[in-house]
Amino acid sequence: MSEQSAAADGSDAGSDVYQDSFIPYINTWGRRTNLLAVLLSLGPAVVLLTVFDIVPPSQAVIGAFVSVAATFGIFWVVEPISYYPVLGIPGTYMAFLSGNISNLRLPCAAAAQESADVQTGTPQGSIISTIAIGASIVVNTTLLGVGAFALVSAFQAMPELWQNALESYLVPAVFGAIFAQFGRDYPKVAAVGFVLALAMTLLLEQGLLNFLPGYPLYVVIIVSVFGTILIARWMWEQGMIEAPDDS
Amino acid sequence: MDIANSRWLWLSTLPVVSVVLLQAAIFLRRAWNDGKEMGLSDDQLRSGFKTGFISAIGPAVAVLVGMLALIATVGGPVAWMRLSVIGSVAFELPAAELGVSQFGYGLGDEGITETAYATAVWSMTLGGTGWLLVSALGTPHMEKARQKLGNGKEKLIPIISSAAMLGAFAYFLTGEVTTGTPEAGSVAVGGLVMLVLLRIADERDLQWIREWALGVAMIVGLFVGVALQVTVGGGW
Numbered sequence: 001m002s003e004q005s006a007a008a009d010g011s012d013a014g015s016d017v018y019q020d021s022f023i024p025y026i027n028t029w030g031r032r033t034n035l036l037a038v039l040l041s042l043g044p045a046v047v048l049l050t051v052f053d054i055v056p057p058s059q060a061v062i063g064a065f066v067s068v069a070a071t072f073g074i075f076w077v078v079e080p081i082s083y084y085p086v087l088g089i090p091g092t093y094m095a096f097l098s099g100n101i102s103n104l105r106l107p108c109a110a111a112a113q114e115s116a117d118v119q120t121g122t123p124q125g126s127i128i129s130t131i132a133i134g135a136s137i138v139v140n141t142t143l144l145g146v147g148a149f150a151l152v153s154a155f156q157a158m159p160e161l162w163q164n165a166l167e168s169y170l171v172p173a174v175f176g177a178i179f180a181q182f183g184r185d186y187p188k189v190a191a192v193g194f195v196l197a198l199a200m201t202l203l204l205e206q207g208l209l210n211f212l213p214g215y216p217l218y219v220v221i222i223v224s225v226f227g228t229i230l231i232a233r234w235m236w237e238q239g240m241i242e243a244p245d246d247s
Numbered sequence: 248m249d250i251a252n253s254r255w256l257w258l259s260t261l262p263v264v265s266v267v268l269l270q271a272a273i274f275l276r277r278a279w280n281d282g283k284e285m286g287l288s289d290d291q292l293r294s295g296f297k298t299g300f301i302s303a304i305g306p307a308v309a310v311l312v313g314m315l316a317l318i319a320t321v322g323g324p325v326a327w328m329r330l331s332v333i334g335s336v337a338f339e340l341p342a343a344e345l346g347v348s349q350f351g352y353g354l355g356d357e358g359i360t361e362t363a364y365a366t367a368v369w370s371m372t373l374g375g376t377g378w379l380l381v382s383a384l385g386t387p388h389m390e391k392a393r394q395k396l397g398n399g400k401e402k403l404i405p406i407i408s409s410a411a412m413l414g415a416f417a418y419f420l421t422g423e424v425t426t427g428t429p430e431a432g433s434v435a436v437g438g439l440v441m442l443v444l445l446r447i448a449d450e451r452d453l454q455w456i457r458e459w460a461l462g463v464a465m466i467v468g469l470f471v472g473v474a475l476q477v478t479v480g481g482g483w
Contacts, residue, residue: 076377132299167355173437173468228414
């Protein structure tokens, strides 16, 4: 910072352009494009509805949405706020539109700021991270598009044993891996969550939850998620767990 | 599931992916021009672009491997769209699972109905809009929101977030564990591989291992699942 204030003229002009021209422009277009994306992301769902006449019962869609909201709703708010200092204003619009933030956008932005020799959190840093995230979006959209096309053909050409295997055994491994990733920081909470969920799943399968209205799967989800949250909170208050330094 | 890979579905994903590219183009152009006015050199701007481009290749290939699980369960077009816009494998798979589970299915089950599939698509779509809406409407106010959140409770946020994640994924994986030996083996091995890889990444400070961890865990889990199915058989 001291180097920049030495070159007072240049840096003042710089932050004026940034604050008075760049950021208002980004806020206008960021809001427009992200809201447009909300509408257009309905594309496949609407095509299923109109072209293929598949109308899922609204009860199921609401049930699914409530379960997703219970699990991920807190991240809708916490993630943008936590990543914002690193991503900057333009980066926040771009990263939450394009996804894959922690594994792709953040590393790209950080590496670019390093190689262009600008500081994180300064206007210059924000310009460079905007450019880097833009470049990363071009790369991953193209790569995934080509890859998806090729992988679909490869998948359909596979023998049935492997098709079944891919459908059945990739997903559990992902669940196990992500559970382990979060459980690493909080093994006690992981144990609590696992016992709660296992107990509830067994109760459901034994039909012991049938006294509840509808298909009582939602109870399993609610008890697993909120039960774990409440117990974790209690453990934290008791000093049994604490957040790792770099979360 | 011919519908899941139909031409119509591919077409339906193009508009939203175009918006992502359009936004990237608009922001890039403006940042480039204003960056010059702010005194950044052509070299700095070019090196920012190049580094962003190159750094994206490794993680993007890793995402591609993770995409296999989504392609196998919800088809190519939806997998592509969900991973180019908003999502990540860690969100989309559970969201899809929560969709089909409304009908008592698990992802990848034999004979999932079209209705259950459509519910999974709705579930991923509506669930993903949360981030879009918050970033679209909230970004200009982020600074204030951060300060408000910082009132002593901020230490609890990572704990509550992780607990929500652990509770949800515990529910997902117990569903798999109770299905049969191969699924249980895949869960356990996927988790173990992840733990080992993250530990190595931490000890040696290797970022690329972190990027590949999920992809590798998935593939090893797949092979263990197949091995158990062939030797022990499905079910319990």
